[in-house]
Amino acid sequence: MQPSLQIKNLQLSLQNELLLKLSEDVIGGEVLTIMGPSGSGKSSLLNWLTGTLPSAFNATGEVWLNGLNIDNLPSHMRHIGVLYQDPLLFSHLSVAGNVAFAMRKGNKKQRQEKVEHALEQVGLKGMGKRHPDTLSGGQQARVALLRLLLSEPKAILLDEPFSKLDTQLRVDIRQLVFEQIREHTLPAIMVTHDHSDAEAAQGKVVTLQPLGNQDAR
Amino acid sequence: MALNSNAHQRNKVDFFSRITKFSPHFLLCILIVPVLGGLLSVLLPAFGWAPAMEQTTFGLHGFKALWQTPGLGQMVMLTITTGLVSTVLAFVITLLMLSAFFNSPWLNRIQRIFSPILVIPHAAAAIAVGFLIAPSGMISRLISPWLSSWELAPNGIFPHDSLGISIILGLTLKELPFLLLMALGVLAQPELGKKLKQQHQVALNLGYYPMTAFFKVVLPSLYPMLRLPILAVLVYASASVEMPLILGPNTPPTLAVAIMHWFQDVDLNLRIKASAGALLQLCLSGGLLALWLIAEKAISRLSHAPLTNGKRQYCDAIWNKVTILLTLLIIAFIGLALIGLILWSLAGFWRFPAPLPEHLVLLHFESAIAQMGNPLFNTLAVGVIATMFAVIVTLFCLEAEQLSAKPLSRFTSIIIYLPLVIPSIAFLFGLVWIQQLVHEQASFFNVVFVHLLFVLPYVFLSLASSYRRLDPRFARVAASLGTTPLNVFLQVKLPQLFAPILIAIALGLAISFGQYLPTLLAGGGRISTITTEAVTLANGASRRTSAVYAIIQMVLPLIGFMLAWILPKYFFKSAYK
Numbered sequence: 001m002q003p004s005l006q007i008k009n010l011q012l013s014l015q016n017e018l019l020l021k022l023s024e025d026v027i028g029g030e031v032l033t034i035m036g037p038s039g040s041g042k043s044s045l046l047n048w049l050t051g052t053l054p055s056a057f058n059a060t061g062e063v064w065l066n067g068l069n070i071d072n073l074p075s076h077m078r079h080i081g082v083l084y085q086d087p088l089l090f091s092h093l094s095v096a097g098n099v100a101f102a103m104r105k106g107n108k109k110q111r112q113e114k115v116e117h118a119l120e121q122v123g124l125k126g127m128g129k130r131h132p133d134t135l136s137g138g139q140q141a142r143v144a145l146l147r148l149l150l151s152e153p154k155a156i157l158l159d160e161p162f163s164k165l166d167t168q169l170r171v172d173i174r175q176l177v178f179e180q181i182r183e184h185t186l187p188a189i190m191v192t193h194d195h196s197d198a199e200a201a202q203g204k205v206v207t208l209q210p211l212g213n214q215d216a217r
Numbered sequence: 218m219a220l221n222s223n224a225h226q227r228n229k230v231d232f233f234s235r236i237t238k239f240s241p242h243f244l245l246c247i248l249i250v251p252v253l254g255g256l257l258s259v260l261l262p263a264f265g266w267a268p269a270m271e272q273t274t275f276g277l278h279g280f281k282a283l284w285q286t287p288g289l290g291q292m293v294m295l296t297i298t299t300g301l302v303s304t305v306l307a308f309v310i311t312l313l314m315l316s317a318f319f320n321s322p323w324l325n326r327i328q329r330i331f332s333p334i335l336v337i338p339h340a341a342a343a344i345a346v347g348f349l350i351a352p353s354g355m356i357s358r359l360i361s362p363w364l365s366s367w368e369l370a371p372n373g374i375f376p377h378d379s380l381g382i383s384i385i386l387g388l389t390l391k392e393l394p395f396l397l398l399m400a401l402g403v404l405a406q407p408e409l410g411k412k413l414k415q416q417h418q419v420a421l422n423l424g425y426y427p428m429t430a431f432f433k434v435v436l437p438s439l440y441p442m443l444r445l446p447i448l449a450v451l452v453y454a455s456a457s458v459e460m461p462l463i464l465g466p467n468t469p470p471t472l473a474v475a476i477m478h479w480f481q482d483v484d485l486n487l488r489i490k491a492s493a494g495a496l497l498q499l500c501l502s503g504g505l506l507a508l509w510l511i512a513e514k515a516i517s518r519l520s521h522a523p524l525t526n527g528k529r530q531y532c533d534a535i536w537n538k539v540t541i542l543l544t545l546l547i548i549a550f551i552g553l554a555l556i557g558l559i560l561w562s563l564a565g566f567w568r569f570p571a572p573l574p575e576h577l578v579l580l581h582f583e584s585a586i587a588q589m590g591n592p593l594f595n596t597l598a599v600g601v602i603a604t605m606f607a608v609i610v611t612l613f614c615l616e617a618e619q620l621s622a623k624p625l626s627r628f629t630s631i632i633i634y635l636p637l638v639i640p641s642i643a644f645l646f647g648l649v650w651i652q653q654l655v656h657e658q659a660s661f662f663n664v665v666f667v668h669l670l671f672v673l674p675y676v677f678l679s680l681a682s683s684y685r686r687l688d689p690r691f692a693r694v695a696a697s698l699g700t701t702p703l704n705v706f707l708q709v710k711l712p713q714l715f716a717p718i719l720i721a722i723a724l725g726l727a728i729s730f731g732q733y734l735p736t737l738l739a740g741g742g743r744i745s746t747i748t749t750e751a752v753t754l755a756n757g758a759s760r761r762t763s764a765v766y767a768i769i770q771m772v773l774p775l776i777g778f779m780l781a782w783i784l785p786k787y788f789f790k791s792a793y794k
Contacts, residue, residue: 055322076430092434097525100527101423101433105528105529151422151424
């Protein structure tokens with residue numbers, strides 16, 4: 001069966017005011033881009049997908065992941081990985097520790113080898129013992145990506161993940177992320193402000209309008 | 218004339234700035250001199266040098282007398298177990314609650330339930346707990362006779378059980394809200410709190426169960442911020458006298474209680490032994506601190522590998538249920554204790570298994586209040602003077618920090634906590650020795666001064682963060698308009714800080730109201746406050762009068778906090794848009 005993330009008839013509202021309506025199918029390896037001004041409900045959409053929608057919001061509709069309805073599952077059982085604006089690396093762990101944290105449990109030696117191999121693949125060979133704060137912004141973004149992928153998610157959400165990187169780095173990291181998504185045939189949803197992100201994703205683009213909410217800036 | 222007023226102006230500015238810049242040194246003096254002086258004056262008599270008693274030969278007879286005290290080993294064991302077990306329990310339950318309710322609205326609700334407990338004096342809490350677990354207390358009434366088949370109050374072991382379980386229960390219930398609110402305070406810090414919440418969410422996204430995510434991701438960054446409060450709790454729990462006095466066994470009591478009795482004995486020679494005991498207490502509390510720090514290192518080393526082993530859950534579902542159950546139990550226990558206390562204060566005739574008294578009367582309140590005039594006046598007078606002084610010194614120190622544009626030295630910041638991390642029983646006796654030498658008759662002044670030592674750290678803690686958060690641009694604008702530093706301080710900064718200052722005052726008053734040992738010792742028994750009366754009444758006199766005193770002990774600080782909460786809504790409103 002082809003991996004897929006389906007949003008069925010989502011209606012998201014805040015205090016009885018409709019924020020957005022959405023019905024989309026994303027198949028493995030594809031990136032759906034969601035654009036729109038702030039206040040249009042982009043981040044609430046991601047919160048709904050991860051099961052962390054604040055109680056002030058109201059949502060109807062279903063989300064299906066690989067043919068399973070995951071509406072009622074808590075965050076930690078959804079197998080949806082998120083890449084945020086900030087790398088959010090754990091500062092009490094080394095770089096290798098951050099990556100190992102995400103991996104399934106298993107033989108200690110094999111896990112170690114896998115971490116080293118993964119770091120090498122993204123150009124961070126030999127940096128496993130370092131503290132995450134000593135890495136550059138681009139290196140931190142790579143570690144965050146590795147951490148995400150090694151947790152073997154079934155779908156990926158990208159929450160403006162490149163917006164804090166400068167232009168050249170942005171192009172490189174973006175390319176790396178999309179390559180990995182295709183390679184792992186993961187369905188992905190990206191929320192962004194930036195049109196170049198949307199073009200690079202080469203997928204469908206949905207632009208949200210601030211529905212019914214005239215005050216939204 | 219113009220020249221004259223100019224010079225006058227400059228002098229005034231200089232005077233304010235000079236006082237302000239001097240204030241941190243003053244703060245250090247009033248903390249270091251009494252605490253270290255007190256420690257020294259315990260040390261010398263412990264080794265036999267006490268000119269006041271015409272003993273000037275150094276020797277170990279104080280310690281010999283101490284070793285020969287029957288039951289010393291039991292005292293030491295009781296001190297160690299109650300201190301350590303209650304601290305560990307309070308800490309573990311704090312962690313369980315934080316981890317189970319980390320992202321839930323329940324955390325705020327629990328915070329709201331627990332905050333008032335924080336300002337309840339230890340003595341009042343002990344009285345309430347004692348009533349609840351006593352053989353004829355609320356718990357035993359609720360299960361009798363249908364479950365226990367007790368028709369008459371049984372011969373229970375609680376409170377005053379020889380193992381110190383009652384003490385542990387009382388201390389744990391009192392320290393748990395403190396640690397929990399400290400932790401929530403850390404999580405409420407804008408940057409760190411947000412980062413920890415996001416990292417917790419990252420861990421959830423990676424498939425970690427919520428409680429495991431807390432322990433593996435949040436705790437390692439949170440713990441260093443909690444270390445100081447925990448150590449303060451550990452020292453307090455191992456050396457306090459109120460809880461063991463009201464809830465503990467008598468034969469033998471904890472070391473701190475025994476020392477207190479020796480010091481108050483008419484036989485002055487026992488003071489040498491008491492000083493030796495104070496030194497032993499210092500070693501015990503110090504030993505517990507060392508043990509905690511070693512255990513901390515060991516746990517941190519042992520947990521290093523499991524942190525990244527990829528295991529997503531450790532029976533999280535069970536732990537979650539256990540924590541919810543424990544939380545409900547604790548809340549029910551606290552609720553029952555308070556209800557029981559109120560019922561006792563109003564009870565007319567109250568037959569044993571009946572869950573409610575037959576009549577409610579105001580008699581106990583009326584007769585207690587009729588006799589309460591003097592203690593109440595002392596409580597308020599000591600509290601107000603000590604708190605006002607503490608608030609003024611704190612404000613000057615914080616202003617000095619801003620005037621000189623550099624933070625207080627690390628040394629000063631640590632010294633502020635000195636009275637909290639040194640067992641008070643160890644330095645108080647020494648301090649009282651000195652005070653008796655200097656001015657024996659000024660017992661009121663002595664009490665105020667000793668209260669100041671305990672009020673200052675809390676007032677400082679409470680004011681520092683708001684003062685440091687003040688937007689410096691207001692002061693700069695005012696200064697650029699030609700306002701003197703004194704007027705910037707009085708007219709710009711203080712009004713903006715109205716609410717935090719009131720909170721600090723309420724906290725200072727609450728701390729002062731609750732002091733037992735300092736009041737008793739520094740006042741030489743001549744200054745009675747609501748708290749000293751309550752403790753005296755708790756062991757003996759009528760349960761009903763004791764309940765009235767405990768309730769008044771709880772109400773006084775609450776009034777302070779309510780005023781601190783209400784007043785800013787009417788005054789200087791513009792500062793809090």
